[in-house]
Amino acid sequence: MPSEQMKSIFHRKTEQALSLGYTEPKGTLYLRETICNHLKTKGIEVTPPSVLIVSGGLQALQLISLGLLHKGSTIFHETPSYLTSVNVFQSAGMNLFDIPMDNEGVKTDLLGRLKRQHNGTLFYTIPSFHNPTGILMSNNRRKQLLDVCSKERLPILEDDVYGDLWFEQPIPKPLKAQDKQGLVLYMGSMSKTLSPGLRIGWLVGPEPVIDRLSDIKMQTDYGSSSLAQFAVAEWLASGLYDKHIIHIRKELKDRRDLTLHILDKYFSEVATWNNPEGGFYIWLKLNVKGSMDKLFKKALKEGILLNPGNIYDRNDSSHIRISYSYATPKQLEKGLIKLAQLIKENRD
Numbered sequence: 001m002p003s004e005q006m007k008s009i010f011h012r013k014t015e016q017a018l019s020l021g022y023t024e025p026k027g028t029l030y031l032r033e034t035i036c037n038h039l040k041t042k043g044i045e046v047t048p049p050s051v052l053i054v055s056g057g058l059q060a061l062q063l064i065s066l067g068l069l070h071k072g073s074t075i076f077h078e079t080p081s082y083l084t085s086v087n088v089f090q091s092a093g094m095n096l097f098d099i100p101m102d103n104e105g106v107k108t109d110l111l112g113r114l115k116r117q118h119n120g121t122l123f124y125t126i127p128s129f130h131n132p133t134g135i136l137m138s139n140n141r142r143k144q145l146l147d148v149c150s151k152e153r154l155p156i157l158e159d160d161v162y163g164d165l166w167f168e169q170p171i172p173k174p175l176k177a178q179d180k181q182g183l184v185l186y187m188g189s190m191s192k193t194l195s196p197g198l199r200i201g202w203l204v205g206p207e208p209v210i211d212r213l214s215d216i217k218m219q220t221d222y223g224s225s226s227l228a229q230f231a232v233a234e235w236l237a238s239g240l241y242d243k244h245i246i247h248i249r250k251e252l253k254d255r256r257d258l259t260l261h262i263l264d265k266y267f268s269e270v271a272t273w274n275n276p277e278g279g280f281y282i283w284l285k286l287n288v289k290g291s292m293d294k295l296f297k298k299a300l301k302e303g304i305l306l307n308p309g310n311i312y313d314r315n316d317s318s319h320i321r322i323s324y325s326y327a328t329p330k331q332l333e334k335g336l337i338k339l340a341q342l343i344k345e346n347r348d
């Protein structure tokens, strides 16, 4: 995380005014304009009235559950999913419904029938570098998903918080870039690229929806921090963000390569895994039997915090999410070698 550069942001000569009052309900106009320019590079053409600045992607989920959905609504989502690891929709009385994935993303063949059978209200998806599997939805699958959802009138919530983090080649355009009917609500965030502590994200959608959600946001917190909005706008408008992202991609790719190398060396007897093209995660599948609960406790004793699959899919007992973004390369190596040993000792 770029702490020193963040400090220097506040000393730059800039055109941007730093207002310390409450900001406009949807967020400062300057930041929303800057985000519209950023989204244009991904093929998303929107104007500031369709953009709401939120305090992180998580708040976008909260606002949607408060402002758009009724108690008892059914949210469809990929399984496994980040969504089951946070309590927003469940605590607001929504039902979550699992839709399986393959290595091209969510499976769309049964989606229409399931929507009609279970009265789905919203489809939540993380098409790019999915949390927890790291899967990148193919362009074909994106088209199929949009087709089915538009036929079935099933709105989509596209969570694109990892979309900037591709390693070797640019990825297919977001669903929102191909949305002709206002079917897609799109969310992004600075948490995975710049800093989670900034608490700045954005939600993009049809203007009446954004108006309604911005009212609720106003009643909730009077708007996101004007300092944090100033900083993000400055990162984006100055071009520093684009430079930073090149550096982050390289750093993450090196860590992915290191992780794959360690997995090859120490895990091939006990597990299989995917090779992510971006993002933070490798979805490790254990091929040996043994209690995940016991493994979790043993790892914790060694100072390793595991993210077992049942956080993301309650029926999963064979996966572990490996994140190569946070620990240093040394810690990664030490932790993974120890984990391989623990898995072997934990075998039934």
Ligand SMILES: Cc1ncc(COP(=O)(O)O)c(C=O)c1O
Residues within 6 Å of the ligand: 055, 056, 057, 058, 059, 082, 126, 131, 159, 161, 189, 190, 191, 196, 200, 201
């Ligand atoms: C897919 C996904 N969406 C949203 C979030 C929330 O991010 P934020 O810090 O912007 O609230 C996360 C954080 O882990 C995430 O993985």
